[in-house]
Amino acid sequence: MPQSHIMPGFRPAISFTLVYLSLIVLIPLSAMLLKTFQLSWDEFWAILTNQRVIASFRVTFVSALSAAAVAGIFGFIIAWTLVRYPFPGKRLFDALIDLPFALPTAVAGIVLATIYQPNGVIGKLVLAVFGVQIAYKPLGIVFAMIFIGLPFVVRTIEPVLQEFDTAMEEAAASLGANRLQTFIKVILPNILPAALTGFALAFARAVGEYGSVIFIAGNMPYISEIVPLLIITKLEQYDYAGATAIGLVMLILSFILLLLINLLQGWLRRRNGQL
């Protein structure tokens, strides 16, 4: 006899979940896998070991990781400011954080490119003061990725900071800790798991980002060409199998990285006694 669950609706709920996952995620992904299998191993290997493809992978993952890291730090500071300090216009500022979610990414890309290009408002300044060009260089890719990744970090850290028991800080101070010690030993360990989640989300978003990046990247092969662009290029040349092959590898690499971040988080939680 099947055991009845204490929660009603287990069967419809699991059925819905499975159908949804199949239709939206699993079937399209397996279609991609099947398409890739049209290639022989040698063809597959040839596509992947192509210098231009390898370079684009390097550009994408290095940019995405550094962008997620910067977004992680900036996002933490912004979340901290929003939670801890009252200031005029706070509500408005808070609403502005989500704007990159809503903006069409192409618009964001064009705006960023216009401002950061060598004779744009900020680009001119940066070029004059630091001698660094942002737009149409790999650095431009990182800028676009920070822009789209930041809201993820802010929104994951904010609730955790809000819940943080400030009495812990007072306790640390009463035990003789200075502000830096309190921050490093008490606040940071409690915020780190959430910050990692924000980092992972920002990273995942950045890896797949296409719209905003291509307008600011310059798209020079070997230098500032991202993987999604390469896939589009292949598609435009009707090389569907080649496009899916690159897509598949990108998926696997992203999955492995996200899994690693997840494991790190789990380890942090266990170490901190949050089972």
Add this chain to the structure above:
Amino acid sequence: MSIILNNISKQFGDFTALANINLDIPEGELVALLGPSGCGKTTLLRIIAGLEHADRGEVFLKGSEVTDQPIKNRQIGFVFQHYALFRHMTVFDNIAFGLRVKPKKERLHETEIKKKVHALLNLVQLDWLANRFPEQLSGGQRQRIALARALAVEPSVLLLDEPFGALDASVRKDLRLWLRHLHHELNVTSIFVTHDQEEAMEVASQIVVLNKGHVEQQGSPSDIYDHPANAFVSQFIGHTNVFELGQQDTFWLKNSGLPTPETGKVAHVRPHDIGLDKATGEGAQAILKDWQHLGALIRVELLSKDADGGMTTLFAEMPNEQFKALQIDKGDKVAVRIRHAHWFH
């Protein structure tokens, strides 16, 4: 004097939390700051700790002024109402925290820290919990770990904010006695905040009664109970029957042996200062409405007639044996004898 407060005042917007508090607390005392909620007791404790700053007035700890010193320079141990244990650290690391954040020159060697933490864990009788995380502990255990953590830095003053507030009644009873004994052992000047007068009476060696930002009375528990300074203290500490002469029949109050006051016209009578006799007819001043068994004592609920025909309830308490000997029950008429009263305006 270990702690001296000079004219401390604190305002939150329009609300006066504390008004000109003056307090001297001698070395080695265990003091209860007692008062109803909103009386400013926690604010006062936080001002002594340096977690809050007074608008006016000075704080002296061990003879030196610390009014403008931040908490970390005041050498105090603070136990928070909800313990505020570091949830990402083990019990051991929690207690070691204060020792490990000291500047390098003063910091003990890690082996000595280990020894000291285990000594503290033994002191609070929880050595077997060293490797647990706070979330795995019961409320009473957390409380004791919070205390051990505060004691680790060898504070000159120990401050506790509602130390038993978040605990079950039975755990609370145990911990009260334990805290009192621990204080005897360590003899560090301690202040704890409470709204529970029983707790203050049971644990403290000195009680400071606060009300609406003022100190109503300071003294030993016996002092405060036997000689309340005013009507508020008398009513707040223990149970009291209040008789307002002029409104109520003074006839039986006089009849019951109470001397007419020279000053004041409100009489406060403790339930155990009321004696009863079985009576009939003229001699009876009240009817026994109900009685409850409180353990060693019986509480008797009496109804007496006012001058204007209304009824007043009063409470008397007496030992079991005495009640049995009286052989009275619900509905019986009784004569009331008042042995002692406090008079207030």
